[in-house]
Amino acid sequence: xxxxxxxxxxxxxxxxxxxxxxxxxxxxxxxxxxxxxxxxxxxxxxxxxxxxxxxxxxxxxxxxxxxxxxxxxxxxxxxxxxxxxxxxxxxxxxxxxxxxxxxxxxxxxxxxxxxxxxxxxxxxxxxxxxxxxxxxxxxxxxxxxxxxxxxxxxxxxxxxxxxxxxxxxxxxxxxxxxxxxxxxxxxxxxxxxxxxxxxxxxxxxxxxxxxxxxxxxxxxxxxxxxxxxxxxxxxxxxxxxxxxxxxxxxxxxxxxxxxxxxxxxxxxxxxxxxxxxxxxxxxxxxxxx
Amino acid sequence: xxxxxxxxxxxxxxxxxxxxxxxxxxxxxxxxxxxxxxxxxxxxxxxxxxxxxxxxxxxxxxxxxxxxxxxxxxxxxxxxxxxxxxxxxxxxxxxxxxxxxxxxxxxxxxxxxxxxxxxxxxxxxxxxxxxxxxxxxxxxxxxxxxxxxxxxxxxxxxxxxxxxxxxxxxxxxxxxxxxxxxxxxxxxxxxxxxxxxxxxxxxxxxxxxxxxxxxxxxxxxxxxxxxxxxxxxxxxxxxxxxxxxxxxxxxxxxxxxxxxxxxxxxxxxxxxxxxxxxxxxxxxxxxxxxxxxxxxxxxxxxxxxxxxxxxxxxxxxxxxxxxxxxxxxxxxxxxxxxxxxxxxxxxxxxxxxxxxxxxxxxxxxxxxxxxxxxxxxxxx
Numbered sequence: 001x002x003x004x005x006x007x008x009x010x011x012x013x014x015x016x017x018x019x020x021x022x023x024x025x026x027x028x029x030x031x032x033x034x035x036x037x038x039x040x041x042x043x044x045x046x047x048x049x050x051x052x053x054x055x056x057x058x059x060x061x062x063x064x065x066x067x068x069x070x071x072x073x074x075x076x077x078x079x080x081x082x083x084x085x086x087x088x089x090x091x092x093x094x095x096x097x098x099x100x101x102x103x104x105x106x107x108x109x110x111x112x113x114x115x116x117x118x119x120x121x122x123x124x125x126x127x128x129x130x131x132x133x134x135x136x137x138x139x140x141x142x143x144x145x146x147x148x149x150x151x152x153x154x155x156x157x158x159x160x161x162x163x164x165x166x167x168x169x170x171x172x173x174x175x176x177x178x179x180x181x182x183x184x185x186x187x188x189x190x191x192x193x194x195x196x197x198x199x200x201x202x203x204x205x206x207x208x209x210x211x212x213x214x215x216x217x218x219x220x221x222x223x224x225x226x227x228x229x230x231x232x233x234x235x236x237x238x239x240x241x242x243x244x245x246x247x248x249x250x251x252x253x254x255x256x257x258x259x260x261x262x263x264x265x266x267x268x269x270x271x272x273x274x275x276x277x278x279x280x281x282x283x284x285x286x287x288x289x
Numbered sequence: 290x291x292x293x294x295x296x297x298x299x300x301x302x303x304x305x306x307x308x309x310x311x312x313x314x315x316x317x318x319x320x321x322x323x324x325x326x327x328x329x330x331x332x333x334x335x336x337x338x339x340x341x342x343x344x345x346x347x348x349x350x351x352x353x354x355x356x357x358x359x360x361x362x363x364x365x366x367x368x369x370x371x372x373x374x375x376x377x378x379x380x381x382x383x384x385x386x387x388x389x390x391x392x393x394x395x396x397x398x399x400x401x402x403x404x405x406x407x408x409x410x411x412x413x414x415x416x417x418x419x420x421x422x423x424x425x426x427x428x429x430x431x432x433x434x435x436x437x438x439x440x441x442x443x444x445x446x447x448x449x450x451x452x453x454x455x456x457x458x459x460x461x462x463x464x465x466x467x468x469x470x471x472x473x474x475x476x477x478x479x480x481x482x483x484x485x486x487x488x489x490x491x492x493x494x495x496x497x498x499x500x501x502x503x504x505x506x507x508x509x510x511x512x513x514x515x516x517x518x519x520x521x522x523x524x525x526x527x528x529x530x531x532x533x534x535x536x537x538x539x540x541x542x543x544x545x546x547x548x549x550x551x552x553x554x555x556x557x558x559x560x561x562x563x564x565x566x567x568x569x570x571x572x573x574x575x576x577x578x579x580x581x582x583x584x585x586x587x588x589x590x591x592x593x594x595x596x597x598x599x600x601x602x603x604x605x606x607x608x609x610x611x612x613x614x615x616x617x618x619x620x621x622x623x624x625x626x627x628x629x630x631x632x633x634x635x636x637x638x639x640x641x642x643x644x645x646x647x648x649x650x651x652x653x654x655x656x657x658x659x660x661x662x663x664x665x666x667x668x669x
Contacts, residue, residue, distance in 0.1 A: 077506055102473060102502040103395050107432040110400045126602075140602045140632065155548020157600045161653065164600070164631070181547060183475075184400045210548055213397040236551035239536070239558045240567070247532045247547025247569040249502065250397070255415045260555075277559060278552055279654055 002130040003150065003175045003195040003202070004093055004119070005069060009134050012037040012067035012091070014058065014074055014082050016048050020097070021073035024138055025052070028071075031141040033134050037061040058082075058089040069093045071127060071136050076100035079123060083109050083186075087118040094186070095136050096122035103249065106184035113186060120186025124249065126156040126178035139163075139176060147172015149285055150196035152189060153208035154181050154215075154248070158236060162206060162278050169282045171289070174202040181248025183212070189219035197227050204230045204288045206281050207272070211237035212251045212258045217266040224270035230288040232273040232281055235260040290499045291338040292513045295378045297497040300472055304464040306479070307491045311380025320361035323379040324354035330382035333360050338518050339370040347374060350382055375517050383493050385483045389448045390414050391462060392478030393469050395500075396429065402469065404428040404436075404462065406444045410481035436466045449484070457490035458482065472510050473503025522585050529581035531570060538563025540664045541586040541595040541624075543579070545570050545604045553598045553657065560654075562661035565592045570604075579612020580619070587622065594625045594664035598653060601632025610638035614645045625663040629656035 011028070015021035016038025025048060029035050037055060038048045044056035055061040058070065070086040072079060072095065079098040086094045094113065101123045113120045121128065127137010131144035138156070143164040151166075151173050153159040159178055166173065177192050179185055189207060196202040209216035216235065223231050238260040240246045242253040253259050267274055273284045295313050302308050310327055313336070314320045324331045335347030342348050347369050351357035357379060367374045388411035396403040407425045409417045417424055426447040430436050438459070445459035461482065469477040476498040483493050504511040516524055526533030532547065536554075540562045544550035547569050554564035566586065570578050586592055599609050609630060617626075630638055631651040642649050650656050 076502060100502045100505075102506075103475060103500050104402070104432075104470065104473060104503070107395070107401055111431075111433065138603060143632070153548070155546065157544075157546025157602060157604075158548030158552050160600050160602050160632070161549055161552070183395060183397045208548065210551060215397075218398075234552075236548050236555060239554045239564055240551060241534070241536065244534050244567075245501070246534065246551055246567055249500075251547060251551065277556060277654065 002133065003192070003199050004128060004177065005130050005134045005136055005175070007133045009069050009136070010034055010036045010065065010067045011069045011071060011136055012039060012058070012061050012065065014039045014070055014072045014086065016040055016052070016054060017043055018073055022048070024073065027141070028135050031135040033136065036065040036067050058085045058091065062089045062091060067091065069095070069136055072096040072098060074098060076102070080105035080109050083120060083123075084112050087113040087116040092118055094118055094120045095125070095127050096120065097125065097127055097137055098122070099124040101182065103183055106182065110184060110186065121177065122180040122185060124182045125180030125185070126159065128175060128177040130175045131173050137178070139178065143167055144176060145172040148174055148201060148203040148289065150174050150199065150202040150205045151176040152192040152196070152205065153178050154210050154250070155208055155236065158208055158278070162208060162234075162281050165279055165282055166206070166285070169286070171282065171285055174199060181210070181250050183250040189215050190222045193219060193222055193227060193231070197229055202229065204232070204285050206285060207231055207233045209233065209235050209263055210248065210251050211235070211240050211246065211253050211260050214258065216263040220266035220270035220272060223272055230273065232275055232284045232288070233267045234275040234278065234281065235263045290501055290504065290514055292497050292499060293336040293338070293515060294334065294495055295336055296513050297477070297495040298492070300468050300497065301464065301479070301492060301495055304468045306461050306464045307489065308495075309381040309383050309491060309493065311378050313376055314361065314379055315365070315376045317358040317362045317365070320377065320379050321354045321358040324351065324357035327379070327381045331357050332380050332382050333357055333364055334378045334380065335364050335367065335369060335374040336376045336378055337369050337372045337374055339372055342369060345369045372518060383483055383491060384485045385493070386486050387484045388481035389483070390417070390478070390480045391444070391458070391465060391482050392476070392480065393465060394476045399429050401429045401432060404430065404444060406447055406462070408448050414480065430466070436463060453488065454484060454490055461490065461492065468497070472497065473500050473507050474498060475500045522588060526568070526585050529578065529585070531568060531578060531582055531585070533585060534567040535589070536564055536566050537591070538565045539591055539593040540660055541565045541589065541592040542598065543568050543570060543582045543586060543595065544598045545600060549598065549600055553596070553653070556653065556657045557596070557661060560658050560661045562664055565589060576608050576612035576615055579609050580616040583613070583616040584620070587620070587624070592624060593666070594627065594660045595622070596656060596660040597626070597628045597630065598656065599630040599632070601630065601634060604632070605634045606630040606632055606638035607634040607641060610641040613647065614641060627656050627660040627663065629653055
């Protein structure tokens, strides 16, 4: 068991012939992900690396290959359309890696995808990986190892840092999910926490938040009221000045709202173990496994 | 991206929002001419990307053109929150009866654009929200249908009892919504929206923030960027495609990825140091980016030691190593450097660094502790 993806996931790649799409298509296949199709308008009928069939539209790809997961590597101006196209074609899990999607586009994409019953992860995220089974996105497979810690994060490289330290310490992961650093994204901390709570393989959870918004505060309330499994949390951006966008579009303290202190306080109240440094996850999780 | 008050007002004026006449000036002589053209009382307003301009003395009323010029002379060149005032807006002074607030922002919780209006205008809306939440009406806009007339009328009636004023406000709310959508904004506000003794409803101050992700597809909006209002090192960084934010500390940080960059700054603080900056070299970093990053960091005289923290995923650590070698050959460093790198092509990177006399660690905590000691003048 795992969350969202496993060995049986049939993955299609939107933007498979682009620079990033083709590079990561190869990485995913090397990891063992079952990549069943690619989509690039105008290249339908061709094959990627001589093996993966390419289609002009997501609808064609789904009809021919029964793909259930789509990962998107198309440039920002086309990403909103790509997410909606995947949802309209009946894809159940849509993972958008693209960074730089305008937030007004996301106000339209979010309700559209939701009404069609699809789950969207991202945009501006590293994707997800179930170690040893399936990788969808760009998380380096080499740093992960199978195990029982569920990892959920708004960041990319910070997730790699923590996962790498866990793996080196012999603590494996059930699934690692990057929900993305944008102000509006498809999947929240709560969604992933709920999935981990329901997953028999996951025994404890590592959650990496950052400044901006209230997703972490709501997650804290959820942990307190609904969860039995232990959660360890970290917040990046304790030294960030207010009013400045810290790289991620969503990592901004607006006025006095969304500070690291406020989020850590919510964690504390909810009984979430607090990792002051990334390395603290190792001992805090070990004590709870 | 922030735009100036006068630019936001131009956008709103094009949509039909009633705004007192005004022009931009960079010299006292221009201010005097504009004040004479407008006639009567004028307001001289500093155009900088900072809140609290009024409190800082950057907004002043003048009775005559000569007085406007004298006031302008003081405001031009003034420092407001570290930013130099390069230009002022000279605008007709409105006869104010009441002040209201009208704004629209992207609300992350509801994942929609949300209007906030309040009859308590002229002050910080966050303060009203905290002290008097009943005085704020919030209307989320369904992006599939846009702002409906009945919704804007509800806001109009929330602000004014009088039907003519309520209608005028409803019209302005619709115009503000169009400006917000058409400019790709993440925030647009009129504060205050005022009524005059003769029953007019007009916008006296306006603010807009544009979503950076919109700029590629809106060249007309992107052209509004005022580079003179940006910090020099941040401007250089943006031109080099780096995300850089200058801070007050002495430990220069060069990191890949925004989350790890923030966590690195926090760790510097944890071990007793002060980060000098946030700098994300991004995902696929070529050596050129590293060269530019080092140039920007070393230009800050306050930086006493520099830390590289690289977790190679898409980023190849050998690219970063090559960048470090190239940059330090071009201009040798005068402050100590601590390198932490791990991940993709780590062995190659370590070999490149060793051949050029650098050492590196793969442990983040060890690297941060060492750079903090070095920044304080200690031995590593």
